[in-house]
Amino acid sequence: MTFNQTEPARSFLVRYWIYQRERFPLFQTGLLIAAFTFSAASYSRICRGADGFIPWRFFLGGTFTAIALFLLLRLFDEFKDAEEDAKYRPYRAGPRGLVSLREIGWGIVIAVLAMLAVNLLLMPVMLLALLPALGYQLLMWREFFIPKLLRRHPVAYLVTHMAVMPMIDFYTTGLDWLNAAGILPPGLPLFLLVTFLNGCVIEIGRKIRAPQDEEHGVETYSVLWGPRRAALVWLAILTVTGALGLACCRFAGYALPALPFLLFFWSVGAGFAIRFIHSGRGAKWLETASGLWTIAMYLTIGGVPMLMEWSSSLWN
Secondary structure, eight states: OOOOOOSOOOOHHHHHHHHHHHHSOHHHHHHHHHHHHHHHHHHHHHHHTOOSOOOHHHHHHHHHHHHHHHHHHHHHHHHHTHHHHHHHOTTSTTTTTSSOHHHHHHHHHHHHHHHHHHHHHHOGGGHHHHHHHHHHHHHHHTGGGOHHHHHHOHHHHHHHHHTHHHHHHHHHHHHHHTTTTOOOOTTHHHHHHHHHHHHHHHHHHTTOOOGGGOOTTOOOHHHHSOHHHHHHHHHHHHHHHHHHHHHHHHHHTOHHHHHHHHHHHHHHHHHHHHHHHHHSOOHHHHHHHHHHHHHHHHIIIIIHHHHHHHHHHHHO
16 A cells, blocks of 8 residues: 655655654653563562562563564554555554655564564573564454454454553563563462553543544444443443452552552542543543553552662661
């Protein structure tokens, strides 16, 4: 497929810089993924009862890999959504000619080679977690070779595509346990389930809109299920995720201190959902609440306890 060439001629690097700013803001996204990686590795370490944090070369290499994995999701989506974007979203980077599919393809190749090189050099055992995640993304790109079937069943589409989230966190937690004993710690399967549900919270939350804000040809959950039902589903998943997140904290021995933090952020999200259900306003706040909830959940489960352990060791 050839996109329209409406953008002025610019160098490849300049155009890719503009692309990342619009579609994958590297600085903001990188900081968030670094926090997620830190929290995931920390939770694994706490569950194993190990002192301190993982070696910094593992953390830096793992953070780079996690960022690249999320970037791949975006780049593969450009291929999957090319026809729909050209038809319904001509303002996006691809249809307006900022980047071509060929250039996006080169971005995929470079990202994959860079990930493989970093992991081979710093922590070869992590290929055991990285390669399945890459393979699964390739299946997602081809929509598991049943694209029409998945498009007809939005729940199945959501489940199959959000399953990549625990696969990425299998990698980030493995920065600890896979590089150590190689045995999955207790509490990690539950943590991966929370990761899957958090992915659903974000995905549904960003695709709920008020009727007047819907775009023709763009399938949102508020179109598929209706605005109120979509918000209720979002709130239900948020609630289940909170309960399972608290169970994760119990495995690590700090459920009671985590309870007020999780309750606070759940209340914020629930408040926005109830407002939208009753008034039809504030759909954008559901997307914001999804992001805040996910950050709070990860930090509560792993990041903050590790930072508290560091601070106590400094004072003692």
